[in-house]
Amino acid sequence: MALDPSTMLTLSIALAAAAALYLAVEWRSIRESSLLFWSAGFATITVGSTLALLRMSGLVLIGIWFANGLLVLAHWLFLLGVARFTRIRLSRAWWLIVVAWFALLALPDAPSWSKIMLVANSLLVALPTLWASFLLRPHGKSLSVGAAQLRFVLLIHGLFYLAKAVSAGIPGTLIDLAALRGEIIQISLVEGAMAIMLIALSMTGTERHRREERIARLAERDPLTALYNRRALEVRAPRLLAEVSSARPGALLLIDIDNFKLVNDLYGHTAGDRLLVALSEMIRSHSPEGALAARLGGDEFVIVLNNASNERIVELGNTLRDRFHSTASQTFATPEAVTLSIGANLFDHPPSSLAALIEQGDAALYESKRGGRDSIRLVDRTLQVTSP
Numbered sequence: 001m002a003l004d005p006s007t008m009l010t011l012s013i014a015l016a017a018a019a020a021l022y023l024a025v026e027w028r029s030i031r032e033s034s035l036l037f038w039s040a041g042f043a044t045i046t047v048g049s050t051l052a053l054l055r056m057s058g059l060v061l062i063g064i065w066f067a068n069g070l071l072v073l074a075h076w077l078f079l080l081g082v083a084r085f086t087r088i089r090l091s092r093a094w095w096l097i098v099v100a101w102f103a104l105l106a107l108p109d110a111p112s113w114s115k116i117m118l119v120a121n122s123l124l125v126a127l128p129t130l131w132a133s134f135l136l137r138p139h140g141k142s143l144s145v146g147a148a149q150l151r152f153v154l155l156i157h158g159l160f161y162l163a164k165a166v167s168a169g170i171p172g173t174l175i176d177l178a179a180l181r182g183e184i185i186q187i188s189l190v191e192g193a194m195a196i197m198l199i200a201l202s203m204t205g206t207e208r209h210r211r212e213e214r215i216a217r218l219a220e221r222d223p224l225t226a227l228y229n230r231r232a233l234e235v236r237a238p239r240l241l242a243e244v245s246s247a248r249p250g251a252l253l254l255i256d257i258d259n260f261k262l263v264n265d266l267y268g269h270t271a272g273d274r275l276l277v278a279l280s281e282m283i284r285s286h287s288p289e290g291a292l293a294a295r296l297g298g299d300e301f302v303i304v305l306n307n308a309s310n311e312r313i314v315e316l317g318n319t320l321r322d323r324f325h326s327t328a329s330q331t332f333a334t335p336e337a338v339t340l341s342i343g344a345n346l347f348d349h350p351p352s353s354l355a356a357l358i359e360q361g362d363a364a365l366y367e368s369k370r371g372g373r374d375s376i377r378l379v380d381r382t383l384q385v386t387s388p
Protein backbone atom coordinates (compact mmCIF):
# COMPACT_ATOMS: atom_id res chain seq x y z
CA MET A 1 0.00 0.00 0.00
CA ALA A 2 1.51 3.32 -1.10
CA LEU A 3 2.02 6.01 1.54
CA ASP A 4 0.13 8.65 -0.44
CA PRO A 5 -1.68 11.53 1.33
CA SER A 6 -5.10 9.85 1.25
CA THR A 7 -3.69 6.64 2.78
CA MET A 8 -1.87 8.53 5.53
CA LEU A 9 -4.96 10.61 6.29
CA THR A 10 -7.09 7.48 6.50
CA LEU A 11 -4.55 5.89 8.85
CA SER A 12 -4.44 9.08 10.96
CA ILE A 13 -8.24 9.14 11.22
CA ALA A 14 -8.34 5.51 12.39
CA LEU A 15 -5.54 5.93 14.94
CA ALA A 16 -6.83 9.23 16.32
CA ALA A 17 -10.42 7.93 16.59
CA ALA A 18 -9.23 4.79 18.39
CA ALA A 19 -7.09 6.88 20.77
CA ALA A 20 -9.95 9.30 21.48
CA LEU A 21 -12.35 6.44 22.22
CA TYR A 22 -9.91 4.54 24.43
CA LEU A 23 -8.94 7.60 26.47
CA ALA A 24 -12.61 8.51 26.89
CA VAL A 25 -13.32 5.01 28.23
CA GLU A 26 -10.37 5.35 30.61
CA TRP A 27 -11.72 8.72 31.77
CA ARG A 28 -15.11 7.17 32.55
CA SER A 29 -13.32 4.69 34.81
CA ILE A 30 -10.95 6.96 36.75
CA ARG A 31 -12.28 10.49 36.10
CA GLU A 32 -8.87 12.09 35.55
CA SER A 33 -9.46 15.34 33.66
CA SER A 34 -6.14 15.00 31.81
CA LEU A 35 -7.57 11.97 29.99
CA LEU A 36 -10.61 13.99 28.95
CA PHE A 37 -8.48 16.74 27.41
CA TRP A 38 -6.28 14.22 25.61
CA SER A 39 -9.34 12.37 24.32
CA ALA A 40 -10.78 15.66 23.04
CA GLY A 41 -7.45 16.40 21.34
CA PHE A 42 -7.48 13.13 19.41
CA ALA A 43 -11.16 13.59 18.54
CA THR A 44 -10.27 17.01 17.12
CA ILE A 45 -7.51 15.44 15.00
CA THR A 46 -10.04 12.88 13.76
CA VAL A 47 -12.40 15.61 12.57
CA GLY A 48 -9.62 17.69 11.01
CA SER A 49 -8.11 14.73 9.15
CA THR A 50 -11.56 13.68 7.91
CA LEU A 51 -12.21 17.15 6.51
CA ALA A 52 -8.82 17.10 4.76
CA LEU A 53 -9.53 13.66 3.28
CA LEU A 54 -12.96 14.76 2.03
CA ARG A 55 -11.36 17.79 0.42
CA MET A 56 -8.90 15.54 -1.43
CA SER A 57 -11.86 13.50 -2.66
CA GLY A 58 -13.45 16.63 -4.12
CA LEU A 59 -15.99 17.21 -1.34
CA VAL A 60 -15.13 20.66 0.02
CA LEU A 61 -17.18 21.14 3.19
CA ILE A 62 -15.11 23.98 4.61
CA GLY A 63 -11.81 25.74 3.86
CA ILE A 64 -8.45 24.08 4.48
CA TRP A 65 -7.71 26.71 7.14
CA PHE A 66 -10.33 25.08 9.38
CA ALA A 67 -8.68 21.64 9.29
CA ASN A 68 -5.30 23.21 10.08
CA GLY A 69 -6.90 25.21 12.88
CA LEU A 70 -8.21 21.98 14.38
CA LEU A 71 -4.66 20.61 14.38
CA VAL A 72 -3.53 23.62 16.43
CA LEU A 73 -6.52 23.19 18.75
CA ALA A 74 -5.71 19.49 19.27
CA HIS A 75 -2.17 20.24 20.44
CA TRP A 76 -3.46 23.01 22.69
CA LEU A 77 -5.79 20.41 24.27
CA PHE A 78 -2.79 18.10 24.71
CA LEU A 79 -1.04 20.92 26.56
CA LEU A 80 -4.10 21.43 28.81
CA GLY A 81 -4.11 17.71 29.57
CA VAL A 82 -0.42 17.73 30.53
CA ALA A 83 -1.03 20.80 32.72
CA ARG A 84 -3.82 18.96 34.54
CA PHE A 85 -1.66 15.86 34.89
CA THR A 86 1.25 17.85 36.39
CA ARG A 87 -1.18 20.11 38.37
CA ILE A 88 0.41 23.24 36.91
CA ARG A 89 -1.75 26.25 36.10
CA LEU A 90 -1.25 27.61 32.59
CA SER A 91 -0.88 31.31 31.92
CA ARG A 92 -3.76 32.99 30.10
CA ALA A 93 -1.21 34.05 27.52
CA TRP A 94 -1.68 30.66 25.87
CA TRP A 95 -5.07 31.88 24.64
CA LEU A 96 -3.07 34.10 22.26
CA ILE A 97 -2.64 31.00 20.09
CA VAL A 98 -6.32 31.24 19.17
CA VAL A 99 -6.01 34.97 18.53
CA ALA A 100 -2.93 34.42 16.36
CA TRP A 101 -4.66 31.79 14.24
CA PHE A 102 -7.71 33.98 13.52
CA ALA A 103 -5.40 36.90 12.73
CA LEU A 104 -3.81 34.76 10.01
CA LEU A 105 -7.19 34.27 8.38
CA ALA A 106 -7.25 37.97 7.59
CA LEU A 107 -4.26 37.58 5.28
CA PRO A 108 -5.03 38.04 1.57
CA ASP A 109 -5.08 34.92 -0.59
CA ALA A 110 -1.72 35.47 -2.31
CA PRO A 111 0.59 32.95 -4.08
CA SER A 112 2.59 32.72 -0.86
CA TRP A 113 -0.51 31.93 1.24
CA SER A 114 0.23 28.21 1.59
CA LYS A 115 3.79 28.83 2.82
CA ILE A 116 2.75 31.50 5.32
CA MET A 117 -0.06 29.35 6.67
CA LEU A 118 2.18 26.27 6.96
CA VAL A 119 4.89 28.21 8.79
CA ALA A 120 2.33 29.73 11.17
CA ASN A 121 0.51 26.43 11.64
CA SER A 122 3.77 24.61 12.38
CA LEU A 123 4.87 27.19 14.94
CA LEU A 124 1.47 27.20 16.66
CA VAL A 125 1.65 23.41 16.94
CA ALA A 126 5.30 23.38 18.06
CA LEU A 127 4.87 25.92 20.89
CA PRO A 128 2.25 24.10 23.02
CA THR A 129 3.85 20.73 22.26
CA LEU A 130 7.31 21.81 23.41
CA TRP A 131 5.85 23.50 26.48
CA ALA A 132 3.92 20.33 27.35
CA SER A 133 7.21 18.42 27.15
CA PHE A 134 8.81 21.01 29.43
CA LEU A 135 6.01 20.64 32.02
CA LEU A 136 6.74 16.92 32.21
CA ARG A 137 10.30 17.43 33.44
CA PRO A 138 11.07 15.48 36.65
CA HIS A 139 10.72 18.41 39.14
CA GLY A 140 13.25 16.84 41.48
CA LYS A 141 11.81 13.31 41.40
CA SER A 142 11.83 10.52 38.87
CA LEU A 143 9.08 10.23 36.29
CA SER A 144 7.06 7.14 35.61
CA VAL A 145 8.03 5.26 32.46
CA GLY A 146 4.89 6.49 30.69
CA ALA A 147 5.43 10.13 31.67
CA ALA A 148 9.10 10.05 30.65
CA GLN A 149 8.17 8.50 27.32
CA LEU A 150 5.41 11.05 26.77
CA ARG A 151 7.86 13.86 27.53
CA PHE A 152 10.34 12.76 24.87
CA VAL A 153 7.68 11.91 22.27
CA LEU A 154 6.22 15.41 22.66
CA LEU A 155 9.71 16.93 22.53
CA ILE A 156 10.55 15.16 19.25
CA HIS A 157 7.11 15.96 17.82
CA GLY A 158 7.47 19.64 18.74
CA LEU A 159 10.99 19.85 17.30
CA PHE A 160 9.75 18.27 14.08
CA TYR A 161 7.13 21.00 13.67
CA LEU A 162 9.73 23.63 14.49
CA ALA A 163 11.98 22.22 11.76
CA LYS A 164 9.00 22.10 9.40
CA ALA A 165 8.36 25.81 9.98
CA VAL A 166 11.98 26.60 9.13
CA SER A 167 12.10 24.38 6.03
CA ALA A 168 8.81 25.77 4.74
CA GLY A 169 10.45 29.18 4.47
CA ILE A 170 13.16 27.95 2.09
CA PRO A 171 12.75 29.58 -1.36
CA GLY A 172 11.56 27.27 -4.12
CA THR A 173 9.93 24.75 -1.77
CA LEU A 174 6.70 23.38 -3.22
CA ILE A 175 3.80 23.71 -0.79
CA ASP A 176 0.15 23.42 -1.75
CA LEU A 177 -1.99 23.09 1.38
CA ALA A 178 -5.26 22.89 -0.50
CA ALA A 179 -4.14 19.86 -2.55
CA LEU A 180 -1.81 18.44 0.13
CA ARG A 181 1.09 18.49 -2.32
CA GLY A 182 4.75 19.09 -1.56
CA GLU A 183 7.50 17.01 0.02
CA ILE A 184 7.20 18.75 3.41
CA ILE A 185 3.50 17.93 3.60
CA GLN A 186 4.10 14.30 2.63
CA ILE A 187 6.70 13.87 5.38
CA SER A 188 4.43 15.65 7.85
CA LEU A 189 1.57 13.24 7.15
CA VAL A 190 3.81 10.23 7.84
CA GLU A 191 5.21 11.80 11.01
CA GLY A 192 1.70 12.74 12.13
CA ALA A 193 0.43 9.16 11.93
CA MET A 194 3.44 7.88 13.87
CA ALA A 195 3.13 10.67 16.44
CA ILE A 196 -0.57 9.93 17.04
CA MET A 197 0.23 6.31 17.87
CA LEU A 198 3.21 7.10 20.12
CA ILE A 199 1.52 9.98 21.95
CA ALA A 200 -1.63 7.92 22.56
CA LEU A 201 0.37 4.99 23.98
CA SER A 202 2.44 7.32 26.18
CA MET A 203 -0.59 9.17 27.50
CA THR A 204 -2.35 5.91 28.33
CA GLY A 205 0.73 4.54 30.11
CA THR A 206 1.18 7.80 32.02
CA GLU A 207 -2.26 7.80 33.61
CA ARG A 208 -2.30 4.02 34.11
CA HIS A 209 0.93 4.25 36.12
CA ARG A 210 -0.53 7.03 38.26
CA ARG A 211 -3.69 4.96 38.84
CA GLU A 212 -1.62 1.92 39.86
CA GLU A 213 0.40 4.08 42.25
CA ARG A 214 -2.82 5.43 43.77
CA ILE A 215 -4.23 1.93 44.22
CA ALA A 216 -1.00 0.75 45.85
CA ARG A 217 -0.99 3.80 48.12
CA LEU A 218 -4.60 3.20 49.19
CA ALA A 219 -3.87 -0.48 49.86
CA GLU A 220 -1.20 0.37 52.44
CA ARG A 221 -3.09 3.18 54.20
CA ASP A 222 -5.69 3.10 56.92
CA PRO A 223 -8.79 4.60 55.24
CA LEU A 224 -9.77 6.76 58.23
CA THR A 225 -6.48 8.21 59.45
CA ALA A 226 -4.29 7.83 56.31
CA LEU A 227 -1.52 6.37 58.47
CA TYR A 228 0.04 3.08 57.40
CA ASN A 229 -2.00 -0.03 58.16
CA ARG A 230 -0.57 -3.12 59.84
CA ARG A 231 0.21 -4.84 56.56
CA ALA A 232 2.24 -1.85 55.31
CA LEU A 233 4.03 -1.65 58.67
CA GLU A 234 5.04 -5.31 58.39
CA VAL A 235 6.49 -4.62 54.93
CA ARG A 236 8.33 -1.41 55.81
CA ALA A 237 9.48 -1.98 59.40
CA PRO A 238 12.13 -4.70 58.72
CA ARG A 239 14.32 -2.28 56.75
CA LEU A 240 14.19 0.27 59.57
CA LEU A 241 14.76 -2.34 62.29
CA ALA A 242 17.73 -3.82 60.42
CA GLU A 243 19.57 -0.51 60.96
CA VAL A 244 19.31 -0.81 64.74
CA SER A 245 22.64 -1.02 66.59
CA SER A 246 24.16 0.01 69.88
CA ALA A 247 25.08 3.32 68.24
CA ARG A 248 21.57 3.77 66.83
CA PRO A 249 19.04 2.13 69.19
CA GLY A 250 15.52 1.46 67.97
CA ALA A 251 12.23 2.04 69.73
CA LEU A 252 8.58 1.09 69.48
CA LEU A 253 5.74 3.03 71.07
CA LEU A 254 2.36 1.31 71.37
CA ILE A 255 -0.39 3.86 71.98
CA ASP A 256 -3.93 3.19 73.21
CA ILE A 257 -6.76 5.61 74.03
CA ASP A 258 -8.11 5.36 77.59
CA ASN A 259 -11.92 5.43 77.93
CA PHE A 260 -12.39 5.75 74.19
CA LYS A 261 -15.70 3.85 74.44
CA LEU A 262 -17.17 6.74 76.42
CA VAL A 263 -16.80 9.07 73.42
CA ASN A 264 -18.52 6.57 71.11
CA ASP A 265 -21.32 5.91 73.62
CA LEU A 266 -22.00 9.55 74.49
CA TYR A 267 -21.33 11.29 71.18
CA GLY A 268 -21.54 8.59 68.50
CA HIS A 269 -19.02 6.80 66.33
CA THR A 270 -18.54 9.85 64.10
CA ALA A 271 -17.19 11.74 67.10
CA GLY A 272 -14.93 8.79 67.89
CA ASP A 273 -13.63 8.85 64.33
CA ARG A 274 -12.85 12.56 64.65
CA LEU A 275 -10.83 11.85 67.77
CA LEU A 276 -8.89 9.08 66.02
CA VAL A 277 -8.11 11.42 63.12
CA ALA A 278 -6.96 14.12 65.57
CA LEU A 279 -4.61 11.66 67.26
CA SER A 280 -3.23 10.46 63.91
CA GLU A 281 -2.45 14.06 62.95
CA MET A 282 -0.61 14.58 66.25
CA ILE A 283 1.39 11.39 65.68
CA ARG A 284 2.22 12.43 62.14
CA SER A 285 3.34 15.94 63.11
CA HIS A 286 5.38 15.00 66.21
CA SER A 287 7.04 11.78 65.03
CA PRO A 288 10.70 12.29 64.10
CA GLU A 289 11.79 12.13 60.47
CA GLY A 290 12.17 8.57 59.23
CA ALA A 291 9.80 7.10 61.82
CA LEU A 292 7.01 4.71 60.81
CA ALA A 293 3.56 5.43 62.22
CA ALA A 294 0.62 3.07 61.78
CA ARG A 295 -2.86 2.35 63.06
CA LEU A 296 -3.02 -1.28 64.15
CA GLY A 297 -6.79 -1.22 64.48
CA GLY A 298 -9.49 0.29 66.67
CA ASP A 299 -7.91 2.91 68.94
CA GLU A 300 -4.42 1.36 68.93
CA PHE A 301 -1.49 3.05 67.17
CA VAL A 302 2.21 2.31 66.88
CA ILE A 303 5.35 4.32 66.16
CA VAL A 304 8.63 2.61 65.19
CA LEU A 305 11.84 4.65 65.02
CA ASN A 306 15.59 4.30 65.15
CA ASN A 307 18.38 6.50 66.50
CA ALA A 308 16.25 6.74 69.66
CA SER A 309 17.05 7.36 73.31
CA ASN A 310 15.32 7.24 76.69
CA GLU A 311 14.85 10.99 76.73
CA ARG A 312 13.61 11.17 73.16
CA ILE A 313 10.96 8.49 73.70
CA VAL A 314 9.70 9.99 76.95
CA GLU A 315 9.57 13.46 75.40
CA LEU A 316 7.60 12.18 72.37
CA GLY A 317 5.21 10.15 74.55
CA ASN A 318 4.53 13.01 76.96
CA THR A 319 4.01 15.48 74.12
CA LEU A 320 1.39 13.21 72.56
CA ARG A 321 -0.29 12.61 75.92
CA ASP A 322 -0.49 16.32 76.75
CA ARG A 323 -1.73 17.39 73.31
CA PHE A 324 -4.29 14.60 73.12
CA HIS A 325 -5.66 15.14 76.63
CA SER A 326 -6.06 18.86 75.92
CA THR A 327 -7.92 18.21 72.65
CA ALA A 328 -10.16 15.46 74.04
CA SER A 329 -11.12 17.38 77.21
CA GLN A 330 -11.97 20.54 75.27
CA THR A 331 -14.01 18.69 72.65
CA PHE A 332 -15.81 15.95 74.60
CA ALA A 333 -16.99 16.13 78.20
CA THR A 334 -16.89 12.61 79.69
CA PRO A 335 -17.33 11.17 83.22
CA GLU A 336 -13.76 9.87 83.08
CA ALA A 337 -10.84 11.52 81.32
CA VAL A 338 -10.07 10.39 77.76
CA THR A 339 -6.29 10.06 77.73
CA LEU A 340 -3.42 8.05 76.28
CA SER A 341 -1.58 5.08 77.69
CA ILE A 342 1.75 4.29 76.03
CA GLY A 343 3.95 1.23 76.24
CA ALA A 344 7.45 1.72 74.85
CA ASN A 345 10.52 -0.42 74.22
CA LEU A 346 14.07 0.75 73.61
CA PHE A 347 16.46 -1.85 72.14
CA ASP A 348 19.92 -1.94 70.57
CA HIS A 349 19.66 -5.20 68.60
CA PRO A 350 17.29 -5.96 65.71
CA PRO A 351 14.30 -7.90 67.12
CA SER A 352 13.48 -11.41 65.95
CA SER A 353 10.29 -10.10 64.35
CA LEU A 354 7.94 -7.14 64.34
CA ALA A 355 5.26 -9.30 65.97
CA ALA A 356 7.60 -10.06 68.89
CA LEU A 357 8.40 -6.37 69.23
CA ILE A 358 4.70 -5.46 69.31
CA GLU A 359 4.13 -8.12 71.98
CA GLN A 360 6.81 -6.48 74.13
CA GLY A 361 5.18 -3.11 73.56
CA ASP A 362 1.82 -4.59 74.51
CA ALA A 363 3.26 -5.85 77.80
CA ALA A 364 4.60 -2.38 78.57
CA LEU A 365 1.22 -0.88 77.58
CA TYR A 366 -0.53 -3.24 80.00
CA GLU A 367 1.77 -2.02 82.78
CA SER A 368 0.89 1.56 81.88
CA LYS A 369 -2.84 0.77 82.05
CA ARG A 370 -2.48 -1.11 85.33
CA GLY A 371 -0.52 1.77 86.81
CA GLY A 372 -3.47 4.18 86.45
CA ARG A 373 -3.57 5.02 82.73
CA ASP A 374 -2.58 8.40 81.21
CA SER A 375 1.08 7.42 81.45
CA ILE A 376 4.03 6.08 79.49
CA ARG A 377 5.80 2.88 80.51
CA LEU A 378 9.27 2.49 78.98
CA VAL A 379 11.27 -0.75 78.99
CA ASP A 380 14.92 0.00 78.21
CA ARG A 381 16.34 -3.24 76.84
CA THR A 382 19.71 -1.65 76.11
CA LEU A 383 20.38 -1.62 79.86
CA GLN A 384 17.88 -4.33 80.86
CA VAL A 385 16.19 -1.97 83.33
CA THR A 386 12.67 -0.69 83.57
CA SER A 387 11.86 3.02 83.89
CA PRO A 388 8.55 4.36 85.26
